[in-house]
Amino acid sequence: MxxxxxxxxxxxxxxxxxxxxxxxxxxxxxxxxxxxxxxxxxxxxxxxxxxxxxxxxxxxxxxxxxxxxxxxxxxxxxxxxxxxxxxxxxxxxxxxxxxxxxxxxxxxxxxxxxxxxxxxxxxxxxxxxxxxxxxxxxxxVRGIAELAGEDPGEIDRALEEMPAEAAPLKELFDGKWVSVGLDDFKELSGQMTGAGPGAGVNEDEPAxxxxxxxxxxxxxxxxxxxxxxxxxxxxxxxxxxxxxxxxxxxxxxxxxxxxxxxxxxxxxxxxxxxxxxxxxxxxxxxxxxxxxxxxxxxxxxxxxxxxxxxxxxxxxxxxxxxxxxxxGGDGVTAPTGATDLGLDKLQEMFAAMDEASGYEDDTAYPGDEDFGSGFDTPALPLTESEYAQLEDLGIDRETAEELNQGGLGFLQIKALGPELV
Structure with missing residues (x-):
């Protein structure tokens, strides 16, 4: 700005x-x-x-x-x-x-x-x-539901059906502060896109x-x-x-x-x-x-x-x-009393909600043994800078193109580097 x-x-x-x-x-x-x-x-x-x-x-x-x-x-x-x-x-x-x-x-x-x-x-x-x-x-959340013309009571009924592991989410729905570490969020994002544990943290993104x-x-x-x-x-x-x-x-x-x-x-x-x-x-x-x-x-x-x-x-x-x-005015500060959602809590919460919903697809969710391996999300095309970084890791352009066209993004291909060279 x-x-x-x-x-x-x-x-x-x-x-x-x-x-x-x-x-x-x-x-x-x-x-x-x-x-x-x-x-x-x-x-x-x-x-x-x-x-x-x-x-x-x-x-x-x-x-x-x-x-x-x-x-x-x-x-x-x-x-x-x-x-x-x-x-x-x-x-x-x-x-x-x-x-x-x-x-x-x-x-x-x-x-x-x-x-x-x-x-x-x-x-x-x-x-x-x-x-x-x-x-x-x-x-x-209830106020937002009312704005959208929805029945806030539906939220309460949904909360009653949530497993105990989803307690932090219930606090959010009750208007309380929750927090998540940025590294934990990156880690979770990397896992959920199939890049594997650790792929979302400290990655060398092209600039x-x-x-x-x-x-x-x-x-x-x-x-x-x-x-x-x-x-x-x-x-x-x-x-x-x-x-x-x-x-x-x-x-x-x-x-x-x-x-x-x-x-x-x-x-x-x-x-x-x-x-x-x-x-x-x-x-x-x-x-x-x-x-x-x-x-x-x-x-x-x-x-x-x-x-x-x-x-x-x-x-x-x-x-x-x-x-x-x-x-000027008041600066942006961290609120007090926020419930911290660590990576373990987030994984447990998603896994418990998955189990409670009776979801039986092969898609992996946080907490599964092959966590992050079953998502089928479109991959962004690789840039020239990303191709160059992959080549530095020993992954040739033809291989990178094939993997990218098959649905893998830059971080996912990068995470596979040791297995490809």
Whole structure:
């Protein structure tokens, strides 16, 4: 998020017309002020009433039921990231690129939180945090069921049928905190994908060359500078508003060109993943805009009217998407009293639930003797970097291709290395 903010500010300030310089400088300074904080929070919600949502659905001939409109207008999603130092001291913050690909950038030293909230009463339906080497989760499962129009009583009946080993899951359903070690989660994930015990921990995953990432960031900033225009709309209430506009088709084409320069180096990339140039012809050939609110010189929100994506222009009904931005405030911390779900507990829980369900397929589940060996999941195509790593282990390309086409992913093939050479 911090890199994205710097990209937005830095890219737009690069706009060359004289009349945009003041607006661009004001926008850059607004995002720079976030650098003094150790925590940044993004809130995503629809800035519309239920009646607005229903009217928009009618305007675009895609009706929205009142219950769904009530739900969508009330919910917000928040993402918070806390660092152990001010954002401005992070590598790559000033430029949005810079040393972003070097050690010490990214989310190192960060605590991350995700939450699903009610705007009406401030209630939190789900709260996920990643702090240090653990992930924490608390959810109002019954409340979420009610939101979806389901009977919460069904949850209680399901809980009664769960085996004793599933007690930690029951605590989660009762709205209590549970935690899991990240290494345990990786281990479990590796086993469940058939890579075998230990495959999910400390693996040498391929990474982008920092020079490739630098080129990508510079390309994105160039795309913004070439296509985006700024206009200072003055005061609206207690906020200054800067309108960011762009002809959407040329901007999408420029961003597509920027992404395609690094796509082949991304894990999981294969021919055909990106659409051809002809697919971009369907992008509307008109100007889009978003309004950035600034209060006391600091970025407060970005609002984008989703009605701009409609097939026709001139809708009288609107659907504003609001992205609230705030720096500072309480940091993301580990909750107290969380029930720890170690790897053994997780395996026992899955195995007990499997047995209780009477599942008789040959598929392996945590706790089975051949744990993780029976899953039939699609494998991502291998990248050139992954082929090179496998060749270093003595696995030739032809063998790797055959295994990959047979459904094995990079980590699974890597785990088989000693048996293949």
């Amino acid at each position: 911090t890199a994205g903010a710097a990209l937005l500010g830095g890219g737009l300030v690069a706009c060359s017309t004289v009349e945009q310089l003041n607006a661009g400088e004001k926008l850059q300074n607004a995002f720079d002020k976030l650098g003094d904080a150790r925590t940044i929070k993004i809130d995503l919600s629809l800035d519309a009433s239920p009646a607005d949502l229903v009217a928009f659905g009618e305007a675009v001939d895609e009706p929205i039921e009142k219950q769904a409109a009530d739900l969508l207008s009330d919910l917000s999603i928040s993402v918070s990231v806390s660092y152990d130092k001010p954002l401005k001291d992070l590598k790559g913050f000033d430029s949005g690129c810079g040393a972003a690909g070097e050690a010490g950038g990214g989310t190192e030293g960060a605590a991350i939180g995700y939450a699903l909230n009610s705007k009406k009463d401030g209630k939190t339906y789900a709260d996920v945090r990643v702090v240090g080497d653990k992930a924490y989760l608390k959810a109002d 982008l060359d920092p020079s490739v990432l630098q080129h990508f960031c510079d390309s994105v900033k160039g795309a913004l500078a070439d296509n985006v225009t700024l206009k200072d709309l003055g005061k609206t209430g207690d906020a200054d508003v800067i309108r960011v506009s762009a002809p959407i088709r040329p901007l999408v084409k420029s961003l597509y060109d920027s992404f395609s320069t690094v796509a082949e180096d991304l894990p999981g990339y294969s021919d055909g993943v990106l659409p051809g140039d002809g697919a971009l012809d369907g992008v509307p050939n008109r100007n889009f805009h978003a309004d950035v609110e600034l209060k006391d010189g600091q970025a407060r929100a970005v609002t984008f009217d989703l009605a701009q994506f409609a097939d026709q222009e001139g809708w009288t009904a609107h659907l504003p998407l609001r992205i609230g931005i705030s720096g």
